Amino acid sequence: MASLNVGNLGEYLREQRRNAQLSLRQLADAAGVSNPYLSQIERGLRKPSAEVLQQVAKALRISAETLYVQAGILDERDRDEVETRAAILADPTIDEKQKQVLLQIYESFRKENGFGGDATVTDDAAATDKDTAEDGPRTADGSDADPRT
Secondary structure: OOOOOHHHHHHHOOOOOOOOOOHHHHHEEEEOHHHHHHHHHHHOOOOOOHHHHHHHHHHHOOOOOHHHHOOOOOOOOHHHHHHHHHHHHHHHOOHHHHHHHHHHHHHHHHHHHHOOOOOOOOHHHHHHHOOHHHHEEEEEOOOOOOOOO
């Protein structure tokens, strides 16, 4: 396990909070932690637990795994995968089903290239793997129609 680098975590949290346009007090309230405690985390004076990081991530609407990597809880070599997954999950332009399908495709490419692992795709998404193409509109010849065109 990597050592905890609380300073970088604090800077990252502050940046995410500002990007979300939240005050320290608003984030503390949303995450269910005290204002002084969150301030100490941001200044690198406190080492938060994984549970606190999860609460803060939920309040910021970002991946808890991203914060775990920043805090050193997840190994650095997992960072790229975690960041890719977080970017997919955070994209507001695609719906939840599309996110899950995209994560399935990403995981299948990783496995094909020898980097398989534990996918965090839900069972519902796995069940729709085969019939995903059938869910969208079709043209007269039976091919998928893209509603954006």
